[in-house]
Amino acid sequence: KLGVKEKDFISCNSTSLCIHPSWICDGANDCGDYADETNCQVSHGQKCDEGHFACPSGNCISSVWLCDGQKDCEDGADEFQCDSSCLW
Incomplete structure (x- = not known):
């Protein structure tokens, strides 16, 4: 059950x-x-090259694109868990 500690x-x-x-x-x-x-x-089994981030979809993006305010992964995973203030 989602949300219930078991x-x-x-x-x-x-x-x-x-x-x-x-x-x-x-x-x-x-x-x-x-x-x-x-x-x-x-x-x-693919791995991204050094200096790249693995999106959940399997695509690799440059690590410099992490937390830059633009969603480069299809689901925006490159903008999650960023230590910054809200962008809105």
Whole structure:
């Protein structure tokens, strides 16, 4: 059950939600802040070159594009978990 702490479930980083470990790196934003989709290997065994960021979709973008205020990954994952003030 989404959001209910049960045995074998883990807490999301910055939300009060709890998810099953199998939901980590599955391409879905289960935590609501993409914490469960960060630091995942690119699908199909691909890895991004050094200096690049792996979008959950499998695309690689330049690391200089992280937290620059523009969504370069299809889902905007490159703009999550940025230590800055709100952009709106």
